[in-house]
Amino acid sequence: MNKIKVFHEAPLSIMEHVQKYTDGEYCLPHLMDESENYRNFFLKSRDQGRYILLDNSVHELNKPYSEERLHYWLEELQPNEFFIPDYLEDKEASIRSAEKWIKYQDKYPNTIFTAVVQAKDLYEATECYQTYKQLGYKKMAFSYGASYYCENNFSHPNKTLGKALGRIRIISTLYKLGAIKDTDRIHLLGCSVPQEFGWYQDMPFIESLDTSNPVMAT
Numbered sequence: 001m002n003k004i005k006v007f008h009e010a011p012l013s014i015m016e017h018v019q020k021y022t023d024g025e026y027c028l029p030h031l032m033d034e035s036e037n038y039r040n041f042f043l044k045s046r047d048q049g050r051y052i053l054l055d056n057s058v059h060e061l062n063k064p065y066s067e068e069r070l071h072y073w074l075e076e077l078q079p080n081e082f083f084i085p086d087y088l089e090d091k092e093a094s095i096r097s098a099e100k101w102i103k104y105q106d107k108y109p110n111t112i113f114t115a116v117v118q119a120k121d122l123y124e125a126t127e128c129y130q131t132y133k134q135l136g137y138k139k140m141a142f143s144y145g146a147s148y149y150c151e152n153n154f155s156h157p158n159k160t161l162g163k164a165l166g167r168i169r170i171i172s173t174l175y176k177l178g179a180i181k182d183t184d185r186i187h188l189l190g191c192s193v194p195q196e197f198g199w200y201q202d203m204p205f206i207e208s209l210d211t212s213n214p215v216m217a218t
Contacts, residue, residue: 002204004197007053009212012041024051024080026210029065029073031057046077053210054079054111058086059143059190064097074108081139082108083189086116089146091128094118102135114139114187120148125170126179139207142167144190164193168200180205 005023019025025045031038045052054077057065064070064085074082084101087093098115105113115132117140119125125148132140149166150159167188174180188209191197200206 002201002206004200004206005051005208007208007210009210012037015041019050023208024053026053026055027073027077027079028055028057028060029070030061032073032077033069042077052077052079052081053187053208054082056083056085058088059145062088071104074111079111081112081114081187083114083116083141083187086118088143089118089120089148091119091124095128095131098132098135098137102137105136112139113137114141116141116143116189118143119146122148122170122173126174126177129174129179139185139187141187141189142171144188144192144211160192164191164196168196171200171203175203175205 006021007024007026008018008022009026009028010018015025025042027042032042033039042052054073056070064087067085070082070085073079085097087097094116101113101115115135115137117125117128117132119128129140144167145163146167147163149164149170150162171180171186180186182204184205185207186205187207188197188200191209191211194211197209197211
């Protein structure tokens with residue numbers, strides 16, 4: 001059984017407590033610019049040697065954060081991993097972004113660049129995943145809220161559950177097809193149904209996950 005690294009998004013007021021249960025920090029770059037307290041927390045985490053994932057804030061802003069500021073925080077924060085800019089359910093735009101950002105990987109040798117699979121169906125997801133591999137990305141991610149998880153795979157009356165079931169169906173299918181290998185490295189971006197994470201225990205390629213779900217539920 002593989003040990004999946006866990007990262008939680010939570011209010012700053014309880015983050016020091018949450019740190020006891022996580023493997024590192026999950027950072028949103030737009031909040032680094034908006035909040036001094038948020039910024040200071042992550043800079044302190046950096047100085048303490050905590051493992052840090054830097055997002056691109058597309059889920060919060062509906063578009064990736066400023067490229068200039070992303071470069072700034074890559075240099076200043078020196079995160080362990082960085083989710084390169086992607087575009088929600090837009091395979092072509094996300095691949096173009098991946099083609100651009102892979103050229104910056106050598107500039108940040110201590111940061112793992114992670115590419116997020118974006119698609120409208122299984123075929124596009126397969127193409128997107130394989131293209132990222134061909135470009136040289138060592139780690140990929142699957143978001144939790146893609147509409148095609150539910151619409152094309154699980155038309156469950158509860159769309160939240162449908163998307164959770166749909167994501168595991170997509171990942172399982174890519175694994176069965178051989179697109180995903182045991183040695184691959186995958187991150188799960190968020191969740192709506194936390195029980196979903198228990199369904200990946202026999203998949204050695206699932207390396208890490210993040211979620212604010214426990215906090216939001218509370």
